[in-house]
Amino acid sequence: MRELMALYSGEVLRMRRYNIAAASVVVVVLWVAVLHFAGAGNIDLVFPLIMFADATLMSFLLIGVIMLFEKQEGATKSMLVLPISKAGYLGAKIAATITSSLLTLTLLLIYGYAFRDLSINVPGIYGAVILSAFAFCLVGLIITYRVRDFTQMLMSMFVFVLAFALPTLLEALHVLKGEWITRLQYLNPTKSALNVLMAPTGHVASKDVWISAIYLAVLGLVLGWVAWRRFDAYAAKEIGG
Amino acid sequence: MFEVTDLRYKYPTGKEDVIRGISFAFEQGEIFGFLGPSGAGKSTTQKLMTGILKGFRGKVRYQGKDLGGYGREIYRDIGVGFEVPVHFSKLTAMENLGFYGRLYPRRIDLEPLLKRVGLWEDRNKRVAEFSRGMKVRLNFVRAMLNDPKMLFLDEPTAGLDPQNARIIKDIVLEYRKAGGTVFLTTHAMHDADELCDRVAFIADGELREIDSPMNLKLRFGSRVLNVEYRDEELRRASFPLDGLADNQDFLGLLRTKEIVTIHSGETTLDDIFIKVTGVKLHA
Numbered sequence: 001m002r003e004l005m006a007l008y009s010g011e012v013l014r015m016r017r018y019n020i021a022a023a024s025v026v027v028v029v030l031w032v033a034v035l036h037f038a039g040a041g042n043i044d045l046v047f048p049l050i051m052f053a054d055a056t057l058m059s060f061l062l063i064g065v066i067m068l069f070e071k072q073e074g075a076t077k078s079m080l081v082l083p084i085s086k087a088g089y090l091g092a093k094i095a096a097t098i099t100s101s102l103l104t105l106t107l108l109l110i111y112g113y114a115f116r117d118l119s120i121n122v123p124g125i126y127g128a129v130i131l132s133a134f135a136f137c138l139v140g141l142i143i144t145y146r147v148r149d150f151t152q153m154l155m156s157m158f159v160f161v162l163a164f165a166l167p168t169l170l171e172a173l174h175v176l177k178g179e180w181i182t183r184l185q186y187l188n189p190t191k192s193a194l195n196v197l198m199a200p201t202g203h204v205a206s207k208d209v210w211i212s213a214i215y216l217a218v219l220g221l222v223l224g225w226v227a228w229r230r231f232d233a234y235a236a237k238e239i240g241g
Numbered sequence: 242m243f244e245v246t247d248l249r250y251k252y253p254t255g256k257e258d259v260i261r262g263i264s265f266a267f268e269q270g271e272i273f274g275f276l277g278p279s280g281a282g283k284s285t286t287q288k289l290m291t292g293i294l295k296g297f298r299g300k301v302r303y304q305g306k307d308l309g310g311y312g313r314e315i316y317r318d319i320g321v322g323f324e325v326p327v328h329f330s331k332l333t334a335m336e337n338l339g340f341y342g343r344l345y346p347r348r349i350d351l352e353p354l355l356k357r358v359g360l361w362e363d364r365n366k367r368v369a370e371f372s373r374g375m376k377v378r379l380n381f382v383r384a385m386l387n388d389p390k391m392l393f394l395d396e397p398t399a400g401l402d403p404q405n406a407r408i409i410k411d412i413v414l415e416y417r418k419a420g421g422t423v424f425l426t427t428h429a430m431h432d433a434d435e436l437c438d439r440v441a442f443i444a445d446g447e448l449r450e451i452d453s454p455m456n457l458k459l460r461f462g463s464r465v466l467n468v469e470y471r472d473e474e475l476r477r478a479s480f481p482l483d484g485l486a487d488n489q490d491f492l493g494l495l496r497t498k499e500i501v502t503i504h505s506g507e508t509t510l511d512d513i514f515i516k517v518t519g520v521k522l523h524a
Binding site for chain 2: 003006007010013014017018069070073074075077078080081082083084085232233235236239
């Protein structure tokens with residue numbers, strides 16, 4: 001635990017110094033603007049959609065940025081000769097990424113409750129953000145093992161959005177319809193994330209929420225195992241192998 | 242301290258071995274130089290010995306135990322100095338060292354070492370503002386941070402001016418005197434000559450020679466004295482070192498001619514390396 005805390009505090013310090021935290025704050029301001037211009041009505045249904053974008057795509061991107069800064073400066077080499085576990089190294093990055101999403105959520109909740117009469121299950125949305133950010137930052141982490149730079153990272157994210165987020169959006173807009181698409185969407189992590197994030201509003205069937213939550217948790221654990229297993233090959237590549 | 246036997250390694254993406262059955266050993270308190278041109282296998286061997294690269298064939302034993310039997314705890318005992326800068330550039334030197342230091346159970350008092358390498362005044366500057374030489378010195382401090390028993394150094398003086406290179410070399414020699422062991426990877430033959438108790442020459446993944454610098458020079462050098470003297474024009478003569486005191490030609494030359502230079506015929510590690518491996522170091 002001491003090791004994890006030391007690594008985590010290092011990640012948070014670097015997020016501040018590399019302006020990653022500042023960029024996150026800018027994104028929060030943008031989300032506040034979206035909420036502000038979302039109309040005079042209740043924002044209960046818009047709020048989870050914003051958190052959906054933050055906890056999924058931003059988590060994917062954020063952990064990639066953290067890893068790429070470290071790679072580009074050669075600091076990964078120095079990390080690899082520390083007496084720390086793989087789990088500690090990866091866990092600290094995941095925890096720092098989730099922290100960023102939780103900070104965004106907290107600031108948006110403050111805005112929502114103070115200015116927009118938001119009414120949402122607060123513990124529920126915190127749980128949903130943690131679960132979604134956990135699964136999606138692991139997707140980002142595994143993809144970062146394979147990319148060389150920010151451009152490749154952004155391209156990977158673009159492909160990911162096309163493959164997973166677009167079907168969810170098209171289904172929500174009723175462009176894609178039918179029983180088969182509903183069933184197929186149970187395997188889509190972005191749909192699962194949307195389900196668990198909408199759950200605190202009470203607008204998703206509880207069966208769907210449970211299936212999505214269990215799917216995201218299992219997916220997160222499987223991806224965590226994959227990230228752990230592939231770390232040695234990534235380390236060998238980074239160290240010059 | 243370390244025993245390497247018939248070490249072979251092929252990179253996962255490579256077609257053939259880059260390390261081809263090398264064997265060597267060194268003891269505690271020894272500075273062991275590993276010399277060779279770029280791409281010879283020096284850094285790969287170091288990475289295998291530090292457990293960063295896995296999947297080798299042969300044996301690597303550290304303090305009598307197979308390297309595979311150690312977990313990450315081995316990094317409590319060893320310090321690794323990289324040739325290239327490995328720091329977070331937007332953190333200060335102290336923030337970098339503080340972060341790494343918190344992950345070791347044992348660490349040195351940074352102030353004396355930072356003062357000695359000339360970084361104390363700049364400790365609160367961002368590493369991005371450091372010169373290349375300052376980053377190299379910070380790499381060295383990072384390697385010494387955990388008060389290691391065994392130090393792996395990769396080109397520790399590359400990019401340093403002679404004064405700072407001297408400071409680093411003095412610290413390495415003091416470290417050895419205090420019982421520390423050093424595996425020095427370099428293609429700077431002068432450093433190796435000055436620091437190492439023994440050196441190994443590697444080329445194309447194979448070890449070509451292991452011995453002390455002095456023994457190598459004796460074995461590969463000529464036992465002659467080369468004299469340059471002026472006799473209307475500049476002339477050269479060589480005399481065997483054996484029986485020099487009774488060599489009348491040599492003594493006559495000393496008495497009658499204007500001597501310009503006198504050098505013993507011992508060779509340099511550079512020349513020996515070229516002779517042994519057929520590879521030019523700075524080619």
